[in-house]
Structure formats: structure tokens, C-alpha cells
Amino acid sequence: MSELKDLKKELGEDKVITDPDIRRIYARDPASFEFQLPLAVVYAESADDVVDVVRYAIKNKLYITPVFHSTSLSGNAATVMKNTIVLSSERMNKILEVSDVDWLAVVQPGIKIDEFNLELMRYGLQWPVDPASSKTASVGGSIVNGGGGMRGAKYGPASHWVLGLEAVIGTGEKIRVGCRTVKCREGYDILHLFVGSEGTLGVVTEATVRLAPLPEAFVGVVAQYDDIVDLANTVVEARRRRLWLMVAEFMDDDGSDLVGLGRKYTLWMGADITAGSEQRVLARLKEVAEANRGKVVAEAAEWRDFFKLLEPRRLLYPAPVKRAVESYGGNAVILMGDIAVPTSRLPEAMREVKAAIQRYGIPTITGGHVGDGNIHPTLWFDRSNEEQKRKAVELFEYFGKIAIKYDGTISAEHGIGMHKKAMLREAYDAKNSPQLINLFKEIKKIFDPYGIFNPNKIFDI
Amino acid sequence: MSELKDLKKELGEDKVITDPDIRRIYARDPASFEFQLPLAVVYAESADDVVDVVRYAIKNKLYITPVFHSTSLSGNAATVMKNTIVLSSERMNKILEVSDVDWLAVVQPGIKIDEFNLELMRYGLQWPVDPASSKTASVGGSIVNGGGGMRGAKYGPASHWVLGLEAVIGTGEKIRVGCRTVKCREGYDILHLFVGSEGTLGVVTEATVRLAPLPEAFVGVVAQYDDIVDLANTVVEARRRRLWLMVAEFMDDDGSDLVGLGRKYTLWMGADITAGSEQRVLARLKEVAEANRGKVVAEAAEWRDFFKLLEPRRLLYPAPVKRAVESYGGNAVILMGDIAVPTSRLPEAMREVKAAIQRYGIPTITGGHVGDGNIHPTLWFDRSNEEQKRKAVELFEYFGKIAIKYDGTISAEHGIGMHKKAMLREAYDAKNSPQLINLFKEIKKIFDPYGIFNPNKIFDI
Structure with missing residues (x-):
């Protein structure tokens, strides 16, 4: 391959990086403790770039580990085989469209979640997939890894908030799956097969995502406990009382201590509501915390304020x-x-x-x-x-x-x-x-017949 | 096969019906205009019965059309090949578990949606998949066909409200996919592959479904229009104003006339809210209708009342x-x-x-x-x-x-x-x-290697 000269020629020198220091950085994600040095880091700038890399990998019998910002936490983005190209989509980070009527956006997958949500705030909208790493994690990465996060108690995981994807599969072909509507019943649900596929089926090059209005009103409390069971019972009791919380987060005594909240078990509970219900719902939140021996240490009457109260929780x-x-x-x-x-x-x-x-x-x-x-x-x-x-x-x-x-x-x-x-x-x-597990292997073969993508993840090859 | 004697012996005479009149009824769904008479209608009463039927079909080279209450509308449940057994799960109609803390239920797939929701009301919960045919349609059928319905504007389709499935695949094996938690990232999303698979991948024998609390409060209006574009613009404008409606239904002038609402375009709009916001949200609904030349002809300050106002809409x-x-x-x-x-x-x-x-x-x-x-x-x-x-x-x-x-x-x-x-x-x-379409065929082969299940649906075999 002589240092991937063909690929450099095809894509341009600035997209194909073979510097060992860069390769070392990209070899691992935060949780990996065993990894191989990749041959190169390739920065795709378009779906066509991805097609070129996939074709090159087929021809030269190489592996591809697709990454976004590599914040995954199970070794999903680590390079574990020799002869691997790390294919980074971090330069594909544009918002292509936001519709304030259709409540959808079309984005390149490398856009960071917080950056995306900041733009959406201008429309009064949100993409409610909110991993604690939202400052760094990408929209594409959280779809491909099936992320969830801090608003999932009400809004559910990424799979509920993606409408369509463009991806390059292991034949080098581009496919488009899903719709621009939430209801979409066009044969088998390939869209959701890609959600959580951890880069093993193809490379996502564009995402159409579903948006929700920002809460019209919001109230929340932070409560602290001496006993983890009391904290857990508060959540149980809130559910039994049919309090549909948008946020219910916790940190144990050692965690709370480490982030400066004192050696107590800490619970954050917040509800998105319609305006006019604030005092009543706030009272219900306090009541359920106190009924389980919690001490309410802070409260918020706006999403913005509660968001700030959540900051220490993001330090987990x-x-x-x-x-x-x-x-x-x-x-x-x-x-x-x-x-x-x-x-x-x-x-x-x-x-x-x-x-x-x-x-x-x-x-x-x-x-x-x-x-x-x-x-x-x-x-x-x-x-x-x-x-x-x-x-x-x-x-x-x-x-x-x-x-x-x-x-x-x-x-x-x-x-x-x-x-x-x-x-x-x-x-x-x-x-x-x-x-x-065997069915998974068969499914992978359909989308990735040459076994190129992120080998040895999810299951052994 | 001598009239499926072996199968009758295995399952019992009362489960294997070969009466031509019964077979004729089960040959078609409401929308089918070409069909074949099946060999028999088999009423499964357990997953083990389903396993027996699948093994029998493999051995005797027969097809199986899995049905629930056959209310599907695209010919999904019609028998279109000779040598087909219609496998009905309508006798598998029990609610096995409801949890008022986990907001989930485990059901046999043949339970009718309205019957299920009636039971859930005792817990203040709902399964918000609400096809107009909810009186007759089953939970299993609406999962397998990827149903949606009248609460989808806010709650989304069936795929958001199913957590896990038990199914018998084309090898005769039982599999369990999904979790008892909303977040569930255990390899490829086979669960959602079954949602909307129209009985072509296997037979669903049990479903674990996600529930939501019934709305704490609800307001709705019915408005009528002389022009379909005004009606449509009302919906557009509601979205632009970030009114997250739980229900937004319509009927055109001929439809409204046929069901006794007069020759006008009719729009139903309802929002689930938190108590205390009723008057304000009701005013917003009226305002957006009237701003687009709608005439508000009815209003409701409770879900129960709005549900009744929706009755004519269900006559579509x-x-x-x-x-x-x-x-x-x-x-x-x-x-x-x-x-x-x-x-x-x-x-x-x-x-x-x-x-x-x-x-x-x-x-x-x-x-x-x-x-x-x-x-x-x-x-x-x-x-x-x-x-x-x-x-x-x-x-x-x-x-x-x-x-x-x-x-x-x-x-x-x-x-x-x-x-x-x-x-x-x-x-x-x-x-x-x-x-x-070719990828679909490959996927079908994985789950249904003998090509038994509901052949010629979704794509030609």
C-alpha cells in the first residue's frame, strides 16, 4: 500500500493522516485498554469520501473503524485489529436544515449535540438525546451507539428521535432509509438496525432527526438522602403517583462528595409541564422526596435554572x-x-x-x-x-x-x-x-459482506 | 397430509379447523380482493402450539399466514398462496402483567387494544397506540404491522411503545428480544425488525409493552372549515406555535357529510397538559383554528369528553x-x-x-x-x-x-x-x-430460512 498513497491521491493529503501521534490518539476511546495502531486516520468530508474509503478498504483488504468524537465508553471506537483505517466524520458537522413546522432537522453526523441544541433553541426546539458528554459527543455517534441520556425518562432514547439516515454500506453503496415523517412503514426497519449498530454495519453520512418543542414550563428539585434505598423509593413512588418526570438523575454519596455536593445521595427530579401548573407540580415533587426522607436542597422554576443545577451530575x-x-x-x-x-x-x-x-x-x-x-x-x-x-x-x-x-x-x-x-x-x-448472536453475525454479513466495518465489536468475528 | 390429521392429533381437534366456511372467512383481510383458500385455520393457545405448527409447516412444505384479528388494510393478512395454514393468535388474549411502577405490561398478542386500555385505566395508564379500529385490532397485530393511530401526533407509533417480544422464528425456535426497560442496547435491534414485519419473519407470541400515564388534564376543540387548505394551515400554524398536540385528526367534506357532521372539513385538535393550564391552552387552540378561518363547533375540557367527540372520526x-x-x-x-x-x-x-x-x-x-x-x-x-x-x-x-x-x-x-x-x-x-428490497429478502432468509411465513407480502418471492 506504500503508506496509502493511492488514497491520499484520491482524497487529498489533508484528509489522510499517517502521523503516528495522531494515529495513536485515534486508536482508542476513553475506555479501551488494549488497542492497535491504525494505518491512518481519514477525515471524510462527504459521503463520496466515505464511498472512496470503503472501496479502497475492499480492494486492499483493510478494516474501517468509523468514529465521530470517540466519546463512547465500551471500547466501541477502539482500533483492535491490524490493518485498520480510522474513518472520522468529525469534519462532517454541518446543520443542513431545520424545520420549525416539521420539527425535524437534517444534519451531518459529526455535529456536536450541544452545538446542535444551541442552534435549535433559536426555534424553541430541542433534540432530547442528552448524554452527559453532550458537549463533545456527536449526533451521529449517539445514534450509531444508541445513546440516551438525561431526558430519557420521558423522551426515551435516540431510537425515538431519528427519522432517517444516509449510510454507506460495505459494498460501497449509499443507501437512504427512513422518512421525513415519524410514521414510516416501508418494509423492514433498517433505520433502527443502524441505531446502536456501533459502526459495524456501515458509515452514517447524514441524519434526519425528530425534534420536540422545548418545555413550555419546567419545575425541578434537588433532594439529598442518607440512604440509597430512600432515594430509589422516591423514584418508585413518583412513578406510582404517575409523575411523568423528564429528568430523574442521581449520584451516590461518594460521587456527590467528589463533585462538591457533600457526602449524601443526591437526586435531581424535573418535570416539563404546561404553564400554570408550576406551583402544584413543584409541591408534588417536594412531597414525594420528603415522604421518603429526602431533604430538598434546591429547586428550579425554569428549565434553564434546572439545567445549571444538573452541572455537577455531568461530572460523573x-x-x-x-x-x-x-x-x-x-x-x-x-x-x-x-x-x-x-x-x-x-x-x-x-x-x-x-x-x-x-x-x-x-x-x-x-x-x-x-x-x-x-x-x-x-x-x-x-x-x-x-x-x-x-x-x-x-x-x-x-x-x-x-x-x-x-x-x-x-x-x-x-x-x-x-x-x-x-x-x-x-x-x-x-x-x-x-x-x-448468530443471527447478528448473519445480519452483519448482509450489510458488510467483506467484513470491513469495526470488526470484533459486539461479537467476536 | 390427509386433512392435517397429524396436526390435529398434536394440537387437538378444536384448534385445527378445516371447515371451508371458516377457511373462507380467514382467507382475506378487509382490503384483499384476490386470495386462496387456506388448508386450515389453526388457533394457537400458546407459544408451544406455534412451535408445533411451524415444525409441521417445515416438514410438510406449507406456508403460514400469521393473523390476529385481520383488521389490516393492505392485504397483509390475506392468504395468497396455496398450501397455506392461517395461524390465528386471537385465543392468546390474556394480560399477563401490569406494573404501575415500571409502566409496562406483558400481554399475549391477541388482546384487543380497547380491552387492554380499559384494564389499564384502572391504573391511570394507557397504551397510546390507538388505530381507529381499536375496538377490534389487537396489540400484537398493531405491533407486527407497525400501527400508529390517533395519539401518534405526540406519542409516536407502535415502535415507541414496545419493549420486548417473544416470537417463534422459521427454524421453529423461540426467541426473546428487547428488555423490560426502555433503554436496551443489546446488539442489533431485532425487536424493531419485527415491528412492521407483517408476519414475514415469525410469529409473535408475547409482547412487553411500554405504557404512559393517562393525561393529567386535557383540552380539545373541533373546528370546521370550508376549505381544506385552511384546515391544513391550522395544523401548520399550530406546529409553528409549538403547540404539541396529542391528537390532531381530520375528515374532509364528503367524509364529514357521510358521518353526519355536515358538508364541511372537520378538524379535531386536543392537547394533554398538566392541570392548571386548561383555559390558556384551550384559548390557544381556538385562536389557531379561528386565525385560519375555522369555526369552533365543539370543545372539551376532559379527555373522556374529547374521546366521545372523536367517535365520528372513527367511522372513516x-x-x-x-x-x-x-x-x-x-x-x-x-x-x-x-x-x-x-x-x-x-x-x-x-x-x-x-x-x-x-x-x-x-x-x-x-x-x-x-x-x-x-x-x-x-x-x-x-x-x-x-x-x-x-x-x-x-x-x-x-x-x-x-x-x-x-x-x-x-x-x-x-x-x-x-x-x-x-x-x-x-x-x-x-x-x-x-x-x-434485496436486503429485505436477505434478512427474511435469516429468520425464515424455509420461506414459510406470509410469502409474497412486502416484496415478491
């Missing part, structure tokens, strides 16, 4: 990164669990997560989107310390066992990537459906 | 049936179009639909879920009148061309079935993605 990942690097320097690795259980099982499951953390003695803080049962225990370790590493990985996998025990999922919104392939097999065994 | 299908049978007796056929366009294109698209109806002179009334752009022109003809039949089918297909012209979809919620296979090819041609 960055705070451990800082602490881990202080402790272990360049050997620091962070692993973020991503289980979800039905809300009714939260009290038991959260108690068991907390007990496991104490038993293992690996530094871990826990938080998450408790409104949809999604818990993110976040642990860190020194990769050069074999014993600590072994225990950390075991604890991480133990969280998956807790999820299965309480009828939950081992992967709520981060995907399988490299880290959860064994867990995924366990999850399907628990459902008496081990053959699903 | 039954009223033509009655009229068609009066005109053409047993030769009457009804075809219901099912296009959707982005809301902003409604004024042009609705005007063009109306003009086409006048040009063709085939009896047609039009109504639909205008809040999500979904238009259902409903026409009827005499199948023994070749000239009328030809024109009727041409008009039906012309609606699809209007959808494509205005960036819409040829199939919003009724699926492809028998009637829209050519339209589907046109739709994918328009997206420069004709290869999708």
Missing part, C-alpha cells in the same frame, strides 16, 4: 478521570458500567451495586439516569497493576450480573463494544435466546 | 364499508390509502389528494391523523366492474405518487402487504436505494 465521568489521573497518571483506566433495571427493582439493585463496590474495594462512584432505571457505576484502576485490573474487570462484569438478576439489561445506552461481549452472551442465555 | 372506515355494501353488495371492495407527508407539505398534498379524487370520480372520503401528516383517502368500488376497479387501483397508487412528490411516505402505518409492493419499489427508487 470527568471527575473520576481527574481523580484517576492524579492517582495513576498515564496508566489510569476508567470503566463505566451501564446497566438498567425496571424502576420497581431499583431499591434492591442499587443496594446490591453499592454493596459490591464496598466488597471489591475498587475506587468507584455511581450515578445515572434513575428515571429510566439506568445506573452507571464508574470505576477506575491502574492498568499496570494486574491484580487491581483483574478485580476491576470482575466488578464491572458483576454489575452486569446484577442487571440480569433484576430483570434488567447489561447495556442501556453505551453498547457492547469490546467490554461486554461475554456479558451479552450471558444476557441472551438468560433469555433462552443464545442463537441471537 | 366503517362508514364507507356500509355505503359500499349498499351500493355493490358482496362485490364491494374498500381501499384505504395511507400516506404521510411532512406537516409543512400538508396544504399542497391535501389539495392534490382532493383534486385527484375529483378527477378520477371514484367514491372516496378522506380523513386521517393530520397531526403527523398521515392522510387516509378511503375509496370503494365494485370488484366485478373491471373499468372501475382499474381506475380505483390507479387512484390508490396515485396517492403514493403524491406522497413521494411531497417528501412523504407511501406507507405510514398500514404497511405494504399485497397492495403497495410496486409503490415500495418506487419509493426506494426515489431515494436512490432500490437495493433495499
